[in-house]
Structure formats: C-alpha cells, structure tokens
Amino acid sequence: MSAAMKVRDDDLFRYLLRLGDLSLVLGQRLGEWVGHSPALEEDLGLANIALDLIGQARLLLGYAGEIEGRGRDEDQLAFLREHGEYLNPTLAEQPNGDFGRTIVRQVLIDAFQLELYERLTASSDGHLAAIAAKAVKETRYHLRYSGGWLVRLGDGTPESRARMSSAIERLWSLTTELFAEDDVDRAMAERGIAPRLADVQKAWSARIAALLAEATLERPLDRPYSWFGKQGMHSEHLGYMLAEMQYMQRTYPGARW
Amino acid sequence: MEDKHQWPLYEVFVRARGGLDHKHAGSLHAADARMALEHARDLYTRRLEGVSIWVVRSTDITASDPADADSLFEPARDKVYRHPTFYDIPDEVKTL
Numbered sequence: 001m002s003a004a005m006k007v008r009d010d011d012l013f014r015y016l017l018r019l020g021d022l023s024l025v026l027g028q029r030l031g032e033w034v035g036h037s038p039a040l041e042e043d044l045g046l047a048n049i050a051l052d053l054i055g056q057a058r059l060l061l062g063y064a065g066e067i068e069g070r071g072r073d074e075d076q077l078a079f080l081r082e083h084g085e086y087l088n089p090t091l092a093e094q095p096n097g098d099f100g101r102t103i104v105r106q107v108l109i110d111a112f113q114l115e116l117y118e119r120l121t122a123s124s125d126g127h128l129a130a131i132a133a134k135a136v137k138e139t140r141y142h143l144r145y146s147g148g149w150l151v152r153l154g155d156g157t158p159e160s161r162a163r164m165s166s167a168i169e170r171l172w173s174l175t176t177e178l179f180a181e182d183d184v185d186r187a188m189a190e191r192g193i194a195p196r197l198a199d200v201q202k203a204w205s206a207r208i209a210a211l212l213a214e215a216t217l218e219r220p221l222d223r224p225y226s227w228f229g230k231q232g233m234h235s236e237h238l239g240y241m242l243a244e245m246q247y248m249q250r251t252y253p254g255a256r257w
Numbered sequence: 258m259e260d261k262h263q264w265p266l267y268e269v270f271v272r273a274r275g276g277l278d279h280k281h282a283g284s285l286h287a288a289d290a291r292m293a294l295e296h297a298r299d300l301y302t303r304r305l306e307g308v309s310i311w312v313v314r315s316t317d318i319t320a321s322d323p324a325d326a327d328s329l330f331e332p333a334r335d336k337v338y339r340h341p342t343f344y345d346i347p348d349e350v351k352t353l
Contacts, residue, residue, distance in 0.1 A: 039264070041285055041296040048299050145295055152288070 011187040012125070013067045014087060015194060017077070018184070018230050019116075020060030021088035024078055025238070026109055027053030028245050029096055038099055045145060049106075052138040059131045079249035083239050090229035091174040093238040100153050100160065101167035106146035107211060108171060112178050114139045115203045116195070124192035147211050154215025164217055172220040177228050179204075266315040267293040269300075271307035279311050287312075 030050035037043035062074040092109060096102045117139055120132035153160040179201040188194035212219050227233055248255060264286040270279035282301040287293035293312040302310065321329060
C-alpha cells in the first residue's frame, strides 16, 4: 500500500468494518429464512430483524468508507470485498441450521450487540454514538424476540430442548472471539471510541446466564478458540454466503433497482 | 380439545395515535399472548401504523350471529330521530 493510499485512521476503519460486517453478515443469514420459516409470522419477524441489521450495516459501512477516504461507499464495501477482508466475528457467518440454532446464534449476538451499542452511545466519536443510539433500540427488540424463543424452546419439549442444547454446545466456543481484545480493540478503548471488551463481556455473561437459566439450559464450559473472523480468518461458510450475496453486483456492476 | 399443531388465533387491535381508539387490524397465530404481541408488532406496525397494540384470543370474543341481524339491527332503521340532526348548530361551533 503506497503512502497516498494509506487509510487515514486504519484502526477506526477496521473497527467500523467489524461492527458493520457483523450486522451485514448476520442480516444476510437471517434473510435466508424468508419463505422457509416455521410460520408466516416468524418469516416476517426474522425478516424484520434482518432489515434492521442491514440498515445498521449501511450506516456503519458508509461511515467506514468516509474514514477510509478512498471513495468507497457502503455498497462497494458490502458487495465488492474479498473473503479475507470481511471482519465479522466467525459466529455471525455460521449457517442457519434449524430454527433453534438460528435462535441460539441470534441470542448470543443480540446480547453482544446490545451491551456494545449501549456503551457506544457514549463514544467519543459523535457519528458512531449517533448510529449506536439508533441501533440500540432495534437491538433491544431483537433480544426480546430471540430471548423469548430461547426460553420457549429450551424449556419446551424434549425434542426442542435437545436441539437447543446441541446448538449452544456447537456455537459456544465461537463466542470467545467476541471478547478477545486485540490491537484494534485496545486502540479504540484508549481513545474512548469503544468500551473495554472486558466490561462488555461481564455484562453479556450475566445477561446470557440469566436467559439460559430461564430456558433451563446449561451454560457450556469455555473452550479456547483462536480462529478469528474479526481479523479476516473465516470459517468455510462465509465464502458460500458471499458468493450468493455478491453475485448480482459482480455480474451487473453498479446495477440499481 | 386444543389443536397442538396450530397456534391459536389472536385478534389484533392497533391504536394509531394517542387519543384515538384501538382499531381492529387483523388476526394472527401465536402460542401465547406475549408472542401474539411480538407478531402483531412485526405484522401490523411495520409501516408506523401504531403506538399501542392489544391482542385477544379470537375464541374470547363473543360475536353476534349474522342470522340475527334482522332482529338486532333492523328495528333501528326507522328511528331517524335518534340522529341529532334536528338541532341548529351555531356557526361558532366548529367541531361537534
């Protein structure tokens, strides 16, 4: 990268991509449910959440493009980056699986985003604080929805309970990454732009523990995990998702409705 | 006997603005009242239609029988004097 191409504030740029990509990728995944949900009402519920998330991604990626200062807008960032340039945590790109697994993924991320956005409303970066203030209201509803289903299915029939347990067991290790502080996270916290991840983790753990208890589900043991999507190292699932998501833009560049 | 494979039906009422009354918006399926509220939010307030939602189990509504319409409503037809149209309204009164 030449000096002229250098991003003005690389830490902030990367941090915004992390937030934006988390919403973008999760929103895209939820969109895959449209037409396939267990009930018409859930179809709309999931699509509503997906649209909130895409809306957040637009704001965050649009701002990231400004910070980058190379003229890339939200669409170029959303649709024209390569696999390793997406900085969402690996958890977000995990396949939907059954409805229960989608709900577990959703609860884990909703609670994370809620604790994060609540704190980001006090960010020293006014633009980011404003985005967080909008997103926090949406996210509160998302967790109400996903948390409600977690409790229903966890404390439900033997079948639903078994599926929820196996989903939590499967996804739990991917939550490690959400709170593993790296240079970008440290720089953001030191500049007062983002909260300390240790604080977010504490609040997240308490929230998740309460929800799991209500759902009569076990909290799995923490396991070390070091394959971090937020540093661009993704599971094999993201590539397939991007292939579908990017197809239109790559086939018809600049296409509009 | 309750059907275990189909969620019960709820009727949804939405208040468009403070001060207005709740109006019937439609119906939906949900496992219980909490879920019905969430579904109602997602189905009937997506375009800023409301500020408040009521849901009620459809089976909890007692409805009049259409077959009784003649005896219930016809007798009111020839009682036009019940409409307050025989009063002179002063010009100063704008909304009544």
